Amino acid sequence: MAGTATVQRPAGTKAAPVDQDVLIVGAGISGIGMAAHLQMNCPDRSFGLVERRANLGGTWDLFRYPGIRSDSDMHTLGFVFEPWKHEKSIADGPAILEYLNRIVDERRIRERIRFNRKVVGADWSSADARWTVTMEDEVGQTSTTTARWLYLGSGYYDYDEPYDAHFPGREDFEGQIVHPQFWPENFDYSGKKVVVIGSGATAVTIVPSMTEKGDGKGAAHVTMLQRTPTWYFIRPAKDGLANFLRKLLPEQLAYKITRFKNVRLQDLAFRRAREKPEKVRDFLTRKLKAALGDRYDEKAFTPPYNPWEQRLCLVPDADFFEAMKAGQASVVTDHIECFDKTGIQLKSGEHLDADIVITATGLKLAVAGKIPVRVDGDLVDWSQHFYYKGCMFSNVPNFAVVFGYLNASWTLRADIVAEYVCRVLNHMRDTRSEVATPVLADSTSLTEENIFDFSSGYIQRSLHIMPKNADRLPWRLNQNYVQDRVDMRTGAIDDGILTFSDAGPAHAGAAPAELAAAE
Numbered sequence: 001m002a003g004t005a006t007v008q009r010p011a012g013t014k015a016a017p018v019d020q021d022v023l024i025v026g027a028g029i030s031g032i033g034m035a036a037h038l039q040m041n042c043p044d045r046s047f048g049l050v051e052r053r054a055n056l057g058g059t060w061d062l063f064r065y066p067g068i069r070s071d072s073d074m075h076t077l078g079f080v081f082e083p084w085k086h087e088k089s090i091a092d093g094p095a096i097l098e099y100l101n102r103i104v105d106e107r108r109i110r111e112r113i114r115f116n117r118k119v120v121g122a123d124w125s126s127a128d129a130r131w132t133v134t135m136e137d138e139v140g141q142t143s144t145t146t147a148r149w150l151y152l153g154s155g156y157y158d159y160d161e162p163y164d165a166h167f168p169g170r171e172d173f174e175g176q177i178v179h180p181q182f183w184p185e186n187f188d189y190s191g192k193k194v195v196v197i198g199s200g201a202t203a204v205t206i207v208p209s210m211t212e213k214g215d216g217k218g219a220a221h222v223t224m225l226q227r228t229p230t231w232y233f234i235r236p237a238k239d240g241l242a243n244f245l246r247k248l249l250p251e252q253l254a255y256k257i258t259r260f261k262n263v264r265l266q267d268l269a270f271r272r273a274r275e276k277p278e279k280v281r282d283f284l285t286r287k288l289k290a291a292l293g294d295r296y297d298e299k300a301f302t303p304p305y306n307p308w309e310q311r312l313c314l315v316p317d318a319d320f321f322e323a324m325k326a327g328q329a330s331v332v333t334d335h336i337e338c339f340d341k342t343g344i345q346l347k348s349g350e351h352l353d354a355d356i357v358i359t360a361t362g363l364k365l366a367v368a369g370k371i372p373v374r375v376d377g378d379l380v381d382w383s384q385h386f387y388y389k390g391c392m393f394s395n396v397p398n399f400a401v402v403f404g405y406l407n408a409s410w411t412l413r414a415d416i417v418a419e420y421v422c423r424v425l426n427h428m429r430d431t432r433s434e435v436a437t438p439v440l441a442d443s444t445s446l447t448e449e450n451i452f453d454f455s456s457g458y459i460q461r462s463l464h465i466m467p468k469n470a471d472r473l474p475w476r477l478n479q480n481y482v483q484d485r486v487d488m489r490t491g492a493i494d495d496g497i498l499t500f501s502d503a504g505p506a507h508a509g510a511a512p513a514e515l516a517a518a519e
Contacts, residue, residue, distance in 0.1 A: 015148070015434045015503040016128035020046045022425070023133055023147035025369060027051035027113050028058020030153030030402040030414045032100055033079055035109045037418035040081065042425050048145070049109070050135055052118040056104060058155055060096045065180040067209025068093035071201045071314050075242060075258045076266065076409035079103070083255035085246075089239040090316040117143075122150055124375045124397060129434040129503035131398065148434065151421065152401040153414070154369030163364040165197075169338035169345075175355045180206065181363075194219045195344060195352050197336075198360030199226035201313050206358060208319040211328035222329045223352055225344065229303040229333060230313045234287050237316035263412070267482050270308055270407045277306035291321040300331045311406060367465050368401060386446065386468045386475040388438035388497070390484060391417040393467060394475070397437040405481055412481045420488040427493040433500035438474075440497075446470040 022038060024031045027049050038047050055061045060068075069092045070077050077096075078084040082103055086095055104110045114135075120142070121134035131150045136142050162181040170177060178184065180202050194210055196203050203224055212218035241261065245254035273280045284307060289296045303310075315321065323329035334346040343354040373380045375396060385393040390413065391400045400421050404410030424436055440446075449471040469476040474497065478484050494500070 016125075016130055016146075018130050018146040018148050020048045020145070020147050022047040022149045022151055023131065023145060024049040024151045024153055025119050025133075025371070026058060026153035026155065027053075027056040027104075027115075028060070028153060028155060029077075029100070029411055030155070030404075030417075031058070031151075032056065032104055032109060032153075033411065033414045034151050034153055034402075034418040034421070035112065036079065036081060036103065036107055037415075037422050039107060039109075041419065041422035044429065045425060047112065048147075049113040050117040050119060050133075050145075051113055051115050052159070054115055054138075056110075056113060056115075057097045057100055058153075060093050060100070062159060063093065063181065063183070064185070065183040065202070065206055065209075067205045069205060069316070070096060071311075072409035073239065073262050074099075075239065075255065076262050077411050078255075078259075079411060080259070080415045083251045085251065087243060088237045089242060090235070090237040090314065119154075119369065119371050122371055122373045123377075124150075124373075124399070126376050126397070126435070126505055127503060129398075149398045149400075149421075149425065152368055152371070152399075154371075154401075156365055156367075156403050157363040158366040158370065160370075161364055163362040164359055165361045167336055167339055167344075169340055171339075172341055173339040173343070173354075173357065174341045175343075175357065177357045177359060179359050179361075189219050189356055190217045191220050192355040193343075193353055194222045194356045194358065195354040196222060196224050196358040196360055198358075198362065199224065199228065199230040199313075200360065200362065201311075203358075203360040204230070204232070204313050204315060204320050206360060207329050208323040211323045211326075218328070219356075222323070223354075224329065224331045225336070225346075225352065226300070226331060226333050227335055229299075229301055230310070231281075231284055231303050231307045232288060232301070232315050232320075233284065233312045234291055234315050234318045234321075263408070263481065266408050267480075273306065273308035277308075280307045288321075291318045292324065295321070295324050297331070297333075300333045308407060365465070367467070373399075382467045383465055384468070386440060386443065386470055387477045388440075389420060389474045389488065390477045391420065392438050392498075394438055394440035394443070397435050403477060405479060407479050408481050413484070416481075416485050416488040423489075423493055424498070428500060431500055434503050435501045437499050437501070438497055439499045440475070443468075446472075446475055449476070 022045055024034050024047060031049055035047060035049060038045055053061060070090055073089040074084040074086070074091045075089055078099065084099065116138045117135040119133055120136050123132045125132065129148065131147050132144055133147065133150065134142055134144050162179055164179055189210060196206055207222050207224050210219045210222050239258060242254065242258040245257055288301050324331070332352065334348050334350065337345040337347045344352045344357070346352065367382045380396060385396060388394060391402065393399065400417065402414045402417050404413045428436055447470060449469055
């Protein structure tokens with residue numbers, strides 16, 4: 001980073017010097033977590049972070065729409081090493097940013113972060129056993145830094161371009177159209193008629209947050225326009241057991257117990273939804289009817305898929321349904337015919353008048369932060385590589401990413417991936433190795449399987465760019481945290497697949513076809 005770090009190397013090494021042992025891309029949850037794990041588990045390794053934005057926080061700094069909050073409890077979205085101390089376990093964006101900022105300051109991680117640096121290229125040299133990473137600052141000037149290991153904590157969606165459905169006639173609309181990913185600063189929607197298109201977590205957060213609060217700053221009415229209903233799960237924003245335990249026990253122990261409880265409940269709920277979907281459907285429907293009373297509409301709240309075929313949508317303290325019962329919000333289930341001057345014409349013939357339309361139509365996924373990654377000059381086509389241990393890729397050396405769970409909190413994976421990479425780094429130190437490569441010489445020996453068996457649009461739209469998954473471990477991005485935690489923490493590092501070597505020619509087992517982009 002700024003200057004060359006002093007990096008201790010085994011005697012007789014062939015590797016070229018580097019600026020840091022580990023370069024972390026992204027200073028959000030994943031990147032900050034990796035930095036903390038390196039401090040705890042690999043104190044002999046130097047590291048630095050690069051962040052494309054002016055502030056840390058990643059998702060929690062990018063999104064500024066009303067009510068932005070976690071869609072998982074903070075006892076599992078929080079780090080394993082840092083207790084969540086707030087009373088609310090379903091936290092808003094500012095509280096999560098405070099948590100992250102406290103961690104980087106208390107652990108002196110901030111001084112290792114280089115802000116306003118967008119990574120525009122990453123090149124691995126087998127001869128030098130190092131990555132050369134090219135960065136661009138806010139005025140377009142480029143610089144490079146080198147590292148032995150590259151760790152991407154850059155998330156899984158496109159920060160520059162969200163998914164924005166192309167609705168006919170939108171250019172005729174005389175009101176304002178806003179996408180939640182680019183929320184205008186100081187946006188005034190007081191007294192306005194608002195239509196929010198979408199039915200996922202973003203829409204369900206925005207709708208109650210924009211409604212009239214009694215201070216004259218809320219919208220006149222907010223309508224959620226959905227094409228397909230979503231399954232909702234209602235839970236208190238405060239975890240009663242967690243807050244009770246914190247009064248009796250040391251903070252770390254209370255957090256550990258609550259985290260264990262919530263992990264087990266999440267796992268149980270997911271498994272039950274897959275094994276007995278009709279029972280879970282009935283349970284969720286009963287809760288919805290109780291929350292909505294005479295406002296319950298079967299058409300609006302009965303999805304055509306089973307629970308957990310898409311991610312359950314969390315509604316803390318039933319705030320979305322309370323806004324509906326108060327007459328401040330409503331749900332319309334229909335298809336859009338077109339926009340017009342005053343709102344949205346629906347295919348049913350109904351018209352929704354609107355001053356503002358919020359297009360909460362979803363995210364656009366991106367692999368490896370859209371960074372062009374090259375191995376010995378060959379551009380990596382991720383769709384031709386298999387996941388290894390859910391964080392590395394076949395025949396790509398000294399490289400790891402975080403792609404969180406679809407059926408549990410993101411940070412659960414971020415923690416175990418960081419712990420695992422630290423185990424690999426320590427094994428490399430102990431064996432005086434410079435390179436760790438998950439070698440797959442013959443991919444025809446594997447049977448591919450789509451483990452993304454979720455019908456969510458943002459997943460289905462992106463399958464063609466995603467890395468491959470096999471029908472067995474370790475060549476898959478598993479969706480079972482309880483199993484993964486045991487495997488990542490206790491499984492053998494030197495398993496006969498992850499191959500350790502020194503600087504030199506590319507590993508003989510690497511398949512050239514996997515290292516070249518399909519163009």
